[in-house]
Amino acid sequence: MMTLQPIDGVIFDMDGLLLDSESLAMDALIHAGAAVGYDMPASFCRRMVGVAADGCRALVLETYGESFPLQAFFAAQEVHLRDLVDAGRLVMKEGVAPLLDYLDAEGIPRAVATSSSRVRADHHLALTNLHWRFDVIVTRDDVTRGKPDPEPYLTAARQIGVPAAQCLALEDSHSGARAAHAARIPVIVVPDLLEPNDDIRRKALAIMEDLHMVLDFIRQARS
Structure with missing residues (x-):
């Protein structure tokens, strides 16, 4: 498990994390x-x-x-x-709106790093009125190698202008958690369809039930 540095940027997975998809x-x-x-x-x-x-x-x-x-x-x-x-x-996952509201209030840049295509990501995020709430959206079409390779996360961190170690990744899948860990980005796993196995538990900064818990964690980490 990685230690946590100051959280200056947050990178979200999309499917299963932001969206109940x-x-x-x-x-x-x-x-x-x-x-x-x-x-x-x-x-x-x-x-x-x-x-x-x-x-x-x-x-x-x-x-x-x-x-x-x-x-x-x-x-x-x-x-x-x-x-x-x-x-x-298609609906948003519980806790998305208050977490994004907090990041807005704190001026914390945020990105999406998804395994979905550009067409699918744009369609789903627009449909749920989330597209405008992110500074950067990195899709599978924007990188050479997808998750579990670290490239999507490294690309997102670079594009929001925050060093990887000072970002926090939020993931639900094993593949995504491995990608964030390989990018040296601390990752909180919020399980959806897949329960974390021992490997994911070792790689994760924490396993949390929902994004409300993530919001509480970020508030405490920045206080």
Whole structure:
């Protein structure tokens, strides 16, 4: 576990941390599997939580073989997810608004570092009226290597002008927590669909139940 330096910037994951979207993505993956003739269990789909599209593609091919209709599968998943989102199923996670209000009041820069594409991130953040609340949004399309590589977090820290060690990362997924840790950014994990394993507990600064606890933590750390 890393020690905490002054918190001068905060970098947020998006799916499962800011937005209650991981369950929608799981639904869309299972639906897409059925659409192309494959029974894709939730236990397998859960392995793709927090993983960028290229990593998900590699995982699917490794599991189901090179003959798997990859393009049709991910196209069906994208359509179904968009339908769920546009039907009003996408909502913010509990505690997002007060945490962002506090960062506004304190003048603390903040960024999003997500494994989602630019199109998906912009759509989801605009739909939930969150897009304008971040100084920087780094997507999978903006980096060469996605999470668990540290590049998304290092890019976000650089773009908000805060040294990595003086940022705080907020994550729900194993892949994202590993990315932040590899970037030498202290990370608080707020679990969503994935419970933290021993490796994640070692890498995390703390495991917290929700973003209200994160807000209390940041207030105390800066007092």
